[in-house]
Amino acid sequence: AQRVTQPEKLLSVFKGAPVELKCNYSYSGSPELFWYVQYSRQRLQLLLRHISRESIKGFTADLNKGETSFHLKKPFAQEEDSAMYYCALSGTGVGNTGKLIFGQGTTLQVKP
Amino acid sequence: GAGVSQTPSNKVTEKGKYVELRCDPISGHTALYWYRQSLGQGPEFLIYFQGTGAADDSGLPNDRFFAVRPEGSVSTLKIQRTERGDSAVYLCASSLTPRGWGTEAFFGQGTRLTVV
Numbered sequence: 001a002q003r004v005t006q007p008e009k010l011l012s013v014f015k016g017a018p019v020e021l022k023c024n025y026s027y028s029g030s031p032e033l034f035w036y037v038q039y040s041r042q043r044l045q046l047l048l049r050h051i052s053r054e055s056i057k058g059f060t061a062d063l064n065k066g067e068t069s070f071h072l073k074k075p076f077a078q079e080e081d082s083a084m085y086y087c088a089l090s091g092t093g094v095g096n097t098g099k100l101i102f103g104q105g106t107t108l109q110v111k112p
Numbered sequence: 113g114a115g116v117s118q119t120p121s122n123k124v125t126e127k128g129k130y131v132e133l134r135c136d137p138i139s140g141h142t143a144l145y146w147y148r149q150s151l152g153q154g155p156e157f158l159i160y161f162q163g164t165g166a167a168d169d170s171g172l173p174n175d176r177f178f179a180v181r182p183e184g185s186v187s188t189l190k191i192q193r194t195e196r197g198d199s200a201v202y203l204c205a206s207s208l209t210p211r212g213w214g215t216e217a218f219f220g221q222g223t224r225l226t227v228v
Binding site: 004006009032043044045046049086088090096097098099100101102103104105 | 115116143145147152153154155156157160162167168171203205207209210215216217218219220221222
C-alpha cells in the first residue's frame with residue numbers, strides 16, 4: 001500500500017530550538033518525496049523535494065530508503081516557521097501521473 | 113493570473129443539490145489535479161488531467177463526482193446529489209508536466225464546500 005505517515009499532529013518548540021518533523025512512507029518502487037508547507041491563510045506551497053538536495057529557509061530533509069523516512073529538520077527554529085507541514089510522495093518512472101499522496105500533516109508551533 | 117485560481121472560495125449548499133467548482137490553472141500547465149481535504153487530514157487525490165483527458169480518476173469516491181477540462185485549461189469539478197460527507201476543502205493544482213523536472217505542483221487557495 002502507498003502511504004505517508006506523519007506521527008505528530010502538533011510539534012511545539014521554542015524559538016532557537018532544533019526542529020525535526022517526522023515522515024515515514026510506504027511505497028513499492030522508488031518514490032519522489034516532498035515537503036509542502038501551508039502558512040496561516042495562505043495556499044499550500046512546495047518547501048523542498050528530495051531530488052533537489054537543497055536547503056530552503058534553513059530546512060533540510062534527507063531520504064533514508066533503508067528506514068523509508070524523509071524527516072524535515074532545521075537547527076534553529078524561527079517564529080515565522082509556524083505553519084502546517086505536509087510530507088508527500090509521488091511515483092516515478094513511466095506511467096507516473098505526478099499525483100501526490102499526502103500525510104496527515106504536522107502543525108509546527110514556534111513559541112517566542 | 114500568476115497562480116492557480118479557484119472559484120468560489122466558499123460554497124454552502126443544501127443536501128441533495130448539485131454544485132460546480134472551478135479551477136483556472138497556471139497558463140501553459142498541461143497537468144491538472146483535484147484533491148479533497150477533509151478537516152484534520154492531508155489532501156487526498158481525486159482526479160488528474162493531462163491536457164483535456166482525465167488520465168487518472170481513481171480517486172473519485174463515487175459516480176456523484178465528475179470533472180471536465182474541455183479545452184485543456186479551465187477545469188470544473190461537479191458533484192451531484194451532495195451529501196453532508198462531501199463537506200471539505202477542494203484543492204486544485206497544476207504543473208508544467210507530470211513527470212521529471214517541472215513537476216512542481218502549484219496549488220490554488222481551495223474551495224471550502226459546506227453541505228447543510
